[in-house]
Each structure stands twice: as structure tokens, then as C-alpha cells.
Amino acid sequence: MSGHVPTSSAFKSNSQEALVNRNLQAALRGSRGNFIAKRAAARANVPEFDDIRDQARDMKNHVLANLDLYLEAYEKKVTEAGGHVHWAETAEDARRIVLDICRKSNAKTVNKGKTMISEECGINDHLAENGIKPVETDLGEYIIQLRGEIPSHIIAPAVHVTVPEIEEAFRKHHAHLPPDRDLSELASLQAEARSELRAKYFEAEVGITGANMLIAETGQSVIVTNEGNGDLSQSLPKVHIVMASLEKIVPTLEDSATLLRLLARSATGQEMSVYTTFSSGPKRSEDPDGPEEYHVVLLDNGRSNMIGTEFEEMLRCIRCGACMNHCPVYQSVGGHAYGWVYPGPMGAVLTPSLIGVEEGGQLPNASTFCGRCEAVCPMRIPLPKMMRSWREREFEKNLTPSATRYGLGVWAWAAQRPWAYRLAARIANRSLGITGKSKFSKLPLAGGWTKFRDFPAPQGGTFMDQWKAGKR
Amino acid sequence: MSAPRVALLVTCLVDMFRPSVGFATVKLLEDAGCTVEVPQRQTCCGQPAWNSGDREHAKALAAQVIEEFEGFDYVVAPSGSCAATVVKDYTEMFKGDEAMVTRAKALAAKTHEITSFLTDVLGINDVKQALTTSVTYHDSCSGLRSLGVSEQPRKLLGSVEGLELREMVENDVCCGFGGTFCVKFPDVSNSMVSDKTRNIADTGADMVLAGDLGCLMNMAGKASREGRNFKARHVVEILAGDTKTPAIGEDK
Numbered sequence: 001m002s003g004h005v006p007t008s009s010a011f012k013s014n015s016q017e018a019l020v021n022r023n024l025q026a027a028l029r030g031s032r033g034n035f036i037a038k039r040a041a042a043r044a045n046v047p048e049f050d051d052i053r054d055q056a057r058d059m060k061n062h063v064l065a066n067l068d069l070y071l072e073a074y075e076k077k078v079t080e081a082g083g084h085v086h087w088a089e090t091a092e093d094a095r096r097i098v099l100d101i102c103r104k105s106n107a108k109t110v111n112k113g114k115t116m117i118s119e120e121c122g123i124n125d126h127l128a129e130n131g132i133k134p135v136e137t138d139l140g141e142y143i144i145q146l147r148g149e150i151p152s153h154i155i156a157p158a159v160h161v162t163v164p165e166i167e168e169a170f171r172k173h174h175a176h177l178p179p180d181r182d183l184s185e186l187a188s189l190q191a192e193a194r195s196e197l198r199a200k201y202f203e204a205e206v207g208i209t210g211a212n213m214l215i216a217e218t219g220q221s222v223i224v225t226n227e228g229n230g231d232l233s234q235s236l237p238k239v240h241i242v243m244a245s246l247e248k249i250v251p252t253l254e255d256s257a258t259l260l261r262l263l264a265r266s267a268t269g270q271e272m273s274v275y276t277t278f279s280s281g282p283k284r285s286e287d288p289d290g291p292e293e294y295h296v297v298l299l300d301n302g303r304s305n306m307i308g309t310e311f312e313e314m315l316r317c318i319r320c321g322a323c324m325n326h327c328p329v330y331q332s333v334g335g336h337a338y339g340w341v342y343p344g345p346m347g348a349v350l351t352p353s354l355i356g357v358e359e360g361g362q363l364p365n366a367s368t369f370c371g372r373c374e375a376v377c378p379m380r381i382p383l384p385k386m387m388r389s390w391r392e393r394e395f396e397k398n399l400t401p402s403a404t405r406y407g408l409g410v411w412a413w414a415a416q417r418p419w420a421y422r423l424a425a426r427i428a429n430r431s432l433g434i435t436g437k438s439k440f441s442k443l444p445l446a447g448g449w450t451k452f453r454d455f456p457a458p459q460g461g462t463f464m465d466q467w468k469a470g471k472r
Numbered sequence: 473m474s475a476p477r478v479a480l481l482v483t484c485l486v487d488m489f490r491p492s493v494g495f496a497t498v499k500l501l502e503d504a505g506c507t508v509e510v511p512q513r514q515t516c517c518g519q520p521a522w523n524s525g526d527r528e529h530a531k532a533l534a535a536q537v538i539e540e541f542e543g544f545d546y547v548v549a550p551s552g553s554c555a556a557t558v559v560k561d562y563t564e565m566f567k568g569d570e571a572m573v574t575r576a577k578a579l580a581a582k583t584h585e586i587t588s589f590l591t592d593v594l595g596i597n598d599v600k601q602a603l604t605t606s607v608t609y610h611d612s613c614s615g616l617r618s619l620g621v622s623e624q625p626r627k628l629l630g631s632v633e634g635l636e637l638r639e640m641v642e643n644d645v646c647c648g649f650g651g652t653f654c655v656k657f658p659d660v661s662n663s664m665v666s667d668k669t670r671n672i673a674d675t676g677a678d679m680v681l682a683g684d685l686g687c688l689m690n691m692a693g694k695a696s697r698e699g700r701n702f703k704a705r706h707v708v709e710i711l712a713g714d715t716k717t718p719a720i721g722e723d724k
Contacts, residue, residue: 012657015657015659015660016659019659019660019663328645328646328648328664328667329657329660329664332660332663332664333660333663365653365656365657366653366656366657366660367650367653368613368646368648368649368650368651368653368661368664369523369613369614369650369651369653370613370617370645370646370650371613371614371616371617371618372613372617372644372645372646374617375617385564388522388523388525390525391523391524391525392525392526392527393525394525395524395525395526395527396525400524400525400526404524404652408520408521408524408526408529409529411520411521412521412526412529412532412533414515415515415516415518415533415536416515416532416533416536418512418513418514418515421515421516425484425487425488428488429488438718438721438722438723438724439693439696439721441697446655448654448655448656448658449654449655449658449693451658451662452658452659452661452662452665452694452697453662453665453690453693453694453696453697454692454693454694454696454697454721455689455693456489456689456692456693456696456720456721457721458488458489458490459489459490459491459492459717459718461491462487462488462491463482463486463487463491463494463495464482464487464510464512464514466491466495467494467510468512471495472495472498
């Protein structure tokens with residue numbers, strides 16, 4: 001089992017709890033619309049945005065078709081620069097590799113830049129269990145670490161937390177805080193986190209960051225942040241570990257620029273994130289600073305099995321979060337309801353790929369196929385189509401609930417026999433019409449509908465019967 | 473040029489719940505000079521099976537639609553969702569069966585949602601109706617994002633004398649219907665439709681219009697439960713001048 005124990009199969013009850021969680025709902029309402037408006041404005045300023053999307057899609061498709069070649073080229077460059085590439089087939093492998101490096105460095109404290117791969121592998125818990133203290137340095141990650149939570153959003157991990165809840169977490173964990181210290185505003189919270197974290201940067205023996213991209217041509221890893229925490233995490237400790245999944249590779253420096261033009265605009269509506277950092281390996285003799293050791297942990301964890309399947313295109317994802325920002329389901333229930341590391345539409349496709357459709361199968365069902373995610377995806381990933389493919393896999397594996405299967409079977413039997421279909425429609429129509437009501441507040445077998453809405457009654461008579469009878 | 477022969481894809485919801493939408497569609501097509509026929513063996517486009525992952529039943533129903541409709545000049549549906557299934561999904565369903573893909577493509581090329589058929593294909597910009605009312609228009613997802621139906625209904629509504637269109641915020645956000653989604657995840661669906669009815673009510677419009685009956689029944693059903701005072705109608709009812717028929721869920 002990798003990292004967090006998933007509760008994705010309980011999406012339905014998770015979402016019911018989320019909908020009555022007042023703090024969560026307040027936080028979601030507060031952030032809703034911000035991302036959308038900012039992305040729309042940033043996108044509108046780049047007339048060639050859709051052309052860049054096409055280029056990026058084609059480039060990434062090319063990479064996926066030649067992944068082995070690019071990964072080997074990348075490894076060669078990293079090695080030449082004095083770094084080490086570690087191949088982790090599973091999350092367990094990644095945990096072992098990271099712990100080994102930390103132990104060899106006699107690490108007591110590890111600073112973390114934001115990395116979803118670390119979340120996927122459950123690195124924090126693993127380090128803590130082995131007596132090493134992980135410290136998250138991204139503000140959002142820091143907040144949820146204090147609260148003992150996992151991220152609810154891939155770029156805004158604490159988007160589900162309200163300001164009073166942040167204050168509560170700080171007062172609980174920052175023991176030195178005088179009670180009259182004002183923490184009611186975001187700015188004062190940021191200042192408090194900053195002063196707490198600054199000291200920690202100098203304590204850590206190892207820094208772990210993620211990677212938004214790995215560049216085969218140069219052997220560099222790239223991170224984008226808005227807080228500068230990633231830079232401090234990776235350049236101050238004597239060991240830097242990059243955790244990345246293998247599809248993060250791009251062929252050239254130029255290609256990384258293509259993705260950078262899309263990434264921040266799609267994510268936060270910025271033209272560029274505040275910091276974009278290219279790491280080229282350990283400190284060279286002429287460098288004034290930098291880590292003495294540079295390690296890259298390349299995680300597969302099921303991704304290579306997606307290549308050649310109907311889910312391959314998911315590997316184009318650059319983790320901007322636009323899909324969840326625009327998803328009405330995500331915006332209603334938040335990220336934790338999805339029950340594992342990756343929420344929203346991208347999570348609904350990726351989660352079953354990584355932890356199995358038996359556990360993750362509810363997620364691709366929890367979509368109206370409204371298509372807003374695909375419309376905004378900078379990498380043109382056909383998310384609804386892939387969610388439908390998961391439903392098809394479930395159907396083939398007999399995982400579709402039996403009532404649904406039975407209902408579909410009866411309906412499809414009749415729909416292939418127009419006489420039977422007409423008859424059934426007529427009977428249903430008459431039995432609903434017989435009461436003379438215009439709507440129903442309760443109906444047998446329609447509790448899912450009438451729990452929250454009235455059911456409009458049919459007008460009376462089917463169209464097909466009336467047309468046949470000559471009505472015009 | 474002889475009148476184009478148009479086959480009406482009635483859609484199962486219109487057939488069962490609101491035949492007046494079918495008749496309004498026929499009127500709009502006939503007023504536009506089309507000859508309308510209603511293929512008698514039609515039942516459903518197959519979307520419920522397709523979206524549930526049941527490829528075999530979806531293909532069987534798609535084959536039935538192709539067989540029944542391919543002989544006409546055009547196929548028109550009062551639904552962006554059903555039209556999108558024919559236009560976008562049929563070729564995907566038959567992947568690997570070249571003969572059926574060819575037929576599916578040919579059918580897709582002549583299948584249209586009603587408002588885009590009137591404007592984009594027939595070039596009609598004026599429905600010659602008058603009605604003093606205020607409306608707001610909900611963009612149903614499939615029509616909007618799969619078929620690009622957005623300006624077409626607004627253009628036609630703009631031609632109705634006395635009609636005022638008041639756009640709601642988030643008019644392009646899903647209402648939470650989603651076919652079986654609304655009964656599989658009723659609580660999430662409820663959250664979505666509650667946002668929608670609030671946005672509709674905030675415009676102060678007399679009624680909400682849309683191009684898909686599923687979305688309309690969802691919004692009308694929620695509005696009724698909440699005691700909202702706006703009505704819900706399919707956009708073709710207003711375009712065809714049918715306001716005598718009670719609105720969706722309204723007392724006769």
C-alpha cells in the first residue's frame with residue numbers, strides 16, 4: 001500500500017459529510033470564482049494560447065511515445081553533472097530510497113518544498129516513523145501538516161481551511177505565541193509562518209522538492225513556487241532530493257518554456273509564478289552555494305502501465321489544477337471527499353489508474369460530464385472521455401452496481417424493441433398522469449430525485465402516440 | 473430547391489414528459505420551410521448506456537438510430553445532449569468497425585441541435601414572435617461544449633419582440649443533472665442545482681430557458697421545492713410562440 005490509505009470508494013459518504021461541513025463550505029465559497037476569473041483574464045491576454053496548447057499536447061505525446069529514450073538521456077545528463085538518479089518502481093521503493101539518503105546524511109530534519117509525489121508516496125509519515133522530522137515549507141502544506149491533513153487541492157493544499165482555523169492551528173502548535181498577538185488576517189498569519197519557518201531552513205540536513213518538469217537536454221529539474229520556499233529548501237541543506245514521476249520529462253529547455261507559458265496562467269492566472277527555478281545538480285567548485293549532493297527519485301508507481309491504454313493521455317498532465325478549479329463537483333465537495341492524493345477531474349482519472357478501479361471507481365462516476373475540465377485543460381486532456389472509459393472498465397469487470405446493470409438491461413431490451421418501448425412509455429405516462437398532479441414530491445423508486453426536488457409530471461400522452469394520431 | 477427533409481429525433485424525455493416541445497420543434501422547422509418526418513422506430517439515442525460504460529447496448533441503440541435516420545437530409549433534436557451523442561459519440565462507439573464508423577460519420581455530419589440548425593444551417597435570425605417577458609438562459613453542457621451552442625439560441629431569443637434576456641452568473645456551469653448522476657449522487661447534485669436556482673432567481677427573470685429537458689426538469693423541480701417563482705420552459709416553446717402550455721411542473 002502506498003502512503004495514505006485511500007477512502008475513495010467512500011466518495012458518496014465523504015461528499016455527504018463535506019456538504020454539511022460549514023467551515024469547508026465557507027472556504028470553498030470564498031475561493032470559488034477567484035481561480036476562474038484570474039485564469040480567464042490571463043488566457044485572454046495571450047491570443048495564441050490555444051496554439052501553445054496544441055504544441056504542448058503534441059510535444060508531450062511525442063515524449064510518451066519515446067519515454068525510455070528521454071529518461072535515459074536525462075539520467076545521463078544528471079549523472080554527468082554529479083547527481084544521482086534513483087528509479088523507484090513503486091511508492092515503497094521511493095520511501096526506501098529517500099529514507100536511505102536521509103540516513104546516510106544523518107538527517108534529523110528534512111525540509112520539504114511542495115511535492116505531490118511525496119504525498120503519493122507518504123514520505124512524511126515514513127520519515128517521522130523513522131525518527132526524522134519532515135517540515136513542510138510551503139505555507140499551505142505547512143498549515144495542513146499542523147492540522148494533520150493531506151492536501152485537498154494539488155496547487156492550493158489548504159484551500160479547504162478558513163482563516164480562523166489557521167489561527168487555531170498556529171496557536172496550538174506555536175507555543176510561544178502571546179495570546180494578544182493578532183492572527184485574524186492573512187498577512188499576520190503569513191508573517192507568523194515566515195518567522196517560524198525561517199529558522200527551520202538552517203536546521204535541515206536534507207531538502208526535498210518536487211519537480212514541475214525534468215529536462216532531458218540539460219538534466220535540469222524545474223520547480224515553480226510563489227513563496228520562494230522551494231529555493232530555500234533545496235539550496236540551503238547539504239543534500240537535495242528531487243521527487244518526480246517519470247512523465248514529468250520534456251525534451252528541451254525550449255519545451256519547458258512552452259509548458260511554463262501554460263502552467264501558471266492555467267493554475268493561478270499569473271503569467272509566471274513568482275519563482276521559477278532550474279536545478280542543475282550539486283554545487284560545482286565555482287558555485288558560491290548549493291547542495292553537496294543532488295538526488296532524483298523517479299517514480300513510476302503504475303504510470304508506465306498506462307502507456308498504450310485509453311488512459312495514456314492522462315500522463316500529459318502538468319498539475320495546474322485548472323480542472324478542479326472549474327469542476328462544479330469539486331467546488332461543491334472539496335478535495336478530501338475524493339479520498340486519496342489527487343482530487344477533481346484529474347484525480348478521477350488518475351486515482352483508479354494508480355490504486356485500482358476497485359478502490360477508485362466511484363470517482364469517475366462522480367461527474368456530470370459537463371466538460372468544463374476538458375475545456376480549460378492546457379494539455380487538452382479529454383478527461384470526461386477517460387472517466388467514461390473507467391465506467392466501461394467497471395462495467396466489463398462487473399463492478400457496476402447490480403441495480404444499475406439490471407435497470408440498464410431492462411431499459412436497453414425495450415429500447416431495441418420499439419413496440420415494447422412505446423408500450424412501456426405509455427404505461428409510465430398514464431400512471432404518472434392519472435393523479436392529475438403537475439408535480440410529485442415523492443415517487444416510488446425515485447427517492448434520489450425527490451429527496452431534494454419535485455418531480456415534474458408528464459404533460460399527458462407521449463409525443464409518438466400523439467404524432468401517430470395526427471396531432472400537429 | 474425542394475424543401476429539406478428533416479427527421480425529428482424526438483428524444484426520450486420529450487416523448488415521455490413534454491410532447492409540446494416536440495410539436496414546437498416541428499412548428500419551427502415547418503415555418504422554416506422544412507418537411508418534417510418522425511421516424512417511427514426511434515426510441516433512445518443510447519446515451520444512458522454509453523455513459524454508464526455499457527458499450528454493447530449503446531452500440532445496439534446507435535445502430536438502430538443510424539438505420540432509422542440516415543436516409544434523411546438532416547436530423548434535428550430539441551436537445552444538445554442527444555444531438556451530441558449522435559454527433560460526437562457514435563464514431564467512438566464503433567471504433568474498429570470501419571463500415572459503421574463511415575455511416576456514423578455521415579449521420580453526425582447532418583445531425584443538429586434545433587437552435588443551431590435554424591441559425592447555422594438555415595440562416596434564420598428572426599422567429600417573428602412577440603412576447604413581453606424577461607428570461608434567463610441556461611447553457612446546457614453538452615450543447616455548449618460538445619456542439620458550440622451558445623450564441624444561436626440567444627440570437628433567436630433576441631428576435632422575439634418584447635423579450636428581455638437577463639444573463640445569470642455562471643450561466644455556463646452545470647445544473648447538476650448529469651443523467652444518472654443526479655440520482656447516483658443526489659446530495660452533490662442538490663448542491664449544484666441549488667446554486668443554479670439561486671443564480672436564476674437573482675436575475676429576477678420571469679423564466680429560465682434551456683435547450684435540454686433533463687436540465688430543465690432538474691431546475692424546475694428544485695425551484696418548485698424551494699418555492700421559487702420563476703418558470704422553466706424549453707427554449708423552443710418561446711421561439712415557437714407556445715406559452716399556453718403550462719410551464720414545466722406548473723399547474724394546468
